[in-house]
Amino acid sequence: MHELSLSSAILATTLRHAEGRPVRSVQMRIGAMRQVVPESLDFYFGIVTRGTLAEGAALEVDYLPARLRCGDCAREWEPELPLFRCPGCGGAAVETLSGTEFGIEYITVEEEEEAETPCIAPR
Ligand SMILES: [Zn+2]
Numbered sequence: 075m076h077e078l079s080l081s082s083a084i085l086a087t088t089l090r091h092a093e094g095r096p097v098r099s100v101q102m103r104i105g106a107m108r109q110v111v112p113e114s115l116d117f118y119f120g121i122v123t124r125g126t127l128a129e130g131a132a133l134e135v136d137y138l139p140a141r142l143r144c145g146d147c148a149r150e151w152e153p154e155l156p157l158f159r160c161p162g163c164g165g166a167a168v169e170t171l172s173g174t175e176f177g178i179e180y181i182t183v184e185e186e187e188e189a190e191t192p193c194i195a196p197r
Pocket of ligand 1: 148
């Protein structure tokens, strides 16, 4: 259900940026710490976009690994599981460097077709 509300949020943002033009694709970055299930997100995105300008648009997601840094010894690591103690010194002053991203990078839309014949009317 997490993915359903995310899909609705993605759709709302996409349609706002599309400004009435049909959407071909949506490019996103999502961090591993968001715990998004890619198949679920695709599934719900397909449902929420039905009947909208984003119907049939491709959802293209870069899933980014989580990356943490210890505030005590500056060690950086990519946790397999959410792990908030430094594996180097055991310190708990851990800072999240990446993994919480959730945003649309850009969308592509269908532009109006250019006229086949030049416009003879003065502009
Ligand atoms: Zn440390």
